[in-house]
Amino acid sequence: MTKTQIWTSAFLGLFILLFFLQQLTKQEDTPKHPMINDDYPEQSMTKELSGLDLINSFGCITCHGNDLQGTPKAPTLYGLSSNYSRDKLINYLRNPNSFMDSDRFKEFKQKYRNVIMPAYNNKDVKDLGRIADYLLSLQ
Numbered sequence: 668m669t670k671t672q673i674w675t676s677a678f679l680g681l682f683i684l685l686f687f688l689q690q691l692t693k694q695e696d697t698p699k700h701p702m703i704n705d706d707y708p709e710q711s712m713t714k715e716l717s718g719l720d721l722i723n724s725f726g727c728i729t730c731h732g733n734d735l736q737g738t739p740k741a742p743t744l745y746g747l748s749s750n751y752s753r754d755k756l757i758n759y760l761r762n763p764n765s766f767m768d769s770d771r772f773k774e775f776k777q778k779y780r781n782v783i784m785p786a787y788n789n790k791d792v793k794d795l796g797r798i799a800d801y802l803l804s805l806q
């Protein structure tokens with residue numbers, strides 16, 4: 668072999684080595700994200716919370732009770748469908764104050780003097796819609 672041939676094969680060998688190294692590190696750099704991993708279908712569904720999950724995570728139960736049947740702090744959330752449409756209920760959750768003039772709420776004010784129903788106007792309307800659907804199903 669001439670000197671040129673030795674250098675050429677040395678470089679070629681180096682490139683091949685680098686190529687394989689790159690392939691190896693590529694695999695380590697891009698592990699599958701668990702949320703889009705088909706091996707974990709349950710995990711990838713956790714983004715869609717049900718109405719009840721949202722009620723639990725927004726803390727409604729601290730006032731309305733674990734079973735939502737009411738506590739000394741707040742009224743029951745059963746039977747709302749006789750007073751609320753879906754839209755009206757979403758509006759109420761976003762701005763409970765605008766409902767305070769009705770007799771129903773004057774009574775509530777007397778009964779739950781020291782507790783204020785929080786406004787959830789910082790929440791995604793879609794989430795409030797899911798909460799409303801769930802609440803309206805409680806009879």
Ligand code: HEC
Binds near residue numbers: 731
């Ligand atoms: C800090 C306590 C508290 C929390 C937390 C709370 N509420 Fe209330 N809620 C009240 C009180 C008190 C009333 C009664 C109205 C009033 O006095 O403002 C009420 C009234 C309501 C009403 C009207 C009931 C009716 O019969 O007209 C609905 C619906 C309601 N809450 C849903 C919710 C939902 C859904 C959540 C969570 C996203 C929630 N509340 C969180 C205290 C609370």
